[in-house]
Amino acid sequence: MANLIFDSVKKVFGEGSSKYVALENINFKAESGQLILVVGPSGSGKTTFLTIAGGLQTPSEGEVTINGKQITSLYKKEQTKLRLEKIGFVLQSYNLVPFLTVEEQFKLADNVKENNLTDKEMQELLSDLGLLDLQKKYPNELSGGQKQRVAIARALYTNPDYILADEPTAALDTDRSLTVINLLKNLAHERNKIIIVVTHDLRLKDMADKVYQIIDGKMTQL
Numbered sequence: 058m059a060n061l062i063f064d065s066v067k068k069v070f071g072e073g074s075s076k077y078v079a080l081e082n083i084n085f086k087a088e089s090g091q092l093i094l095v096v097g098p099s100g101s102g103k104t105t106f107l108t109i110a111g112g113l114q115t116p117s118e119g120e121v122t123i124n125g126k127q128i129t130s131l132y133k134k135e136q137t138k139l140r141l142e143k144i145g146f147v148l149q150s151y152n153l154v155p156f157l158t159v160e161e162q163f164k165l166a167d168n169v170k171e172n173n174l175t176d177k178e179m180q181e182l183l184s185d186l187g188l189l190d191l192q193k194k195y196p197n198e199l200s201g202g203q204k205q206r207v208a209i210a211r212a213l214y215t216n217p218d219y220i221l222a223d224e225p226t227a228a229l230d231t232d233r234s235l236t237v238i239n240l241l242k243n244l245a246h247e248r249n250k251i252i253i254v255v256t257h258d259l260r261l262k263d264m265a266d267k268v269y270q271i272i273d274g275k276m277t278q279l
């Protein structure tokens with residue numbers, strides 16, 4: 058069973074008088090089959106938490122293990138392989154490539170990874186996300202909400218065990234937000250994935266299997 062564990066993690070930015078403790082003594086556990094929400098106000102440390110969970114930043118103290126392997130003990134190459142094969146990111150900036158159409162954004166992953174979704178599965182996913190008619194469009198022809206849904210579809214295309222999503226519903230209206238969260242919840246439950254969603258959006262709280270709150274860098278389970 059896949060799992061992600063934070064053991065007494067601390068993250069400090071800067072030094073001396075500009076030292077800032079962004080995360081303090083974080084203990085967290087996620088297992089396959091769970092949709093987990095991490096809520097908290099702006100600047101509380103949610104994105105920092107998510108990027109450490111995905112190995113994009115390293116903790117200043119404490120340990121993060123993925124499937125029993127301590128992320129920081131892996132060589133850079135192994136960390137990159139783990140990220141490519143196991144983790145799908147949905148970042149706030151969407152990170153879409155401006156000169157590729159929607160369908161080309163997905164196919165990019167075919168260059169670096171096998172066992173991505175089949176065409177049929179992908180069409181189903183695009184349909185669920187209301188993106189079927191947008192496949193030939195470029196990012197600058199899409200609204201914020203459409204870009205956000207493309208970023209979600211792209212993260213799911215590689216069929217990762219873990220999905221780490223930073224405010225995936227920020228640009229969406231209530232109906233679309235609930236559709237996206239339902240989709241993520243079904244993926245967690247039916248395909249046994251670990252899905253961690255960082256959000257301000259308290260409308261989503263009832264949909265999760267576990268909810269954590271971060272305030273001023275300190276995490277508690279609600």
Ligand SMILES: Nc1ncnc2c1ncn2[C@@H]1O[C@H](COP(=O)(O)OP(=O)(O)OP(=O)(O)O)[C@@H](O)[C@H]1O
Binds near residue numbers: 079099100102104
């Ligand atoms: N690279 C960095 N260097 C210095 N300080 C940083 C860095 N990254 C984040 N911080 C600080 O750490 C704190 C937590 O930031 P973080 O982005 O994790 O918050 P957040 O909860 O995701 O906020 P938001 O909801 O607004 O995105 C903030 O005060 C931020 O200024």
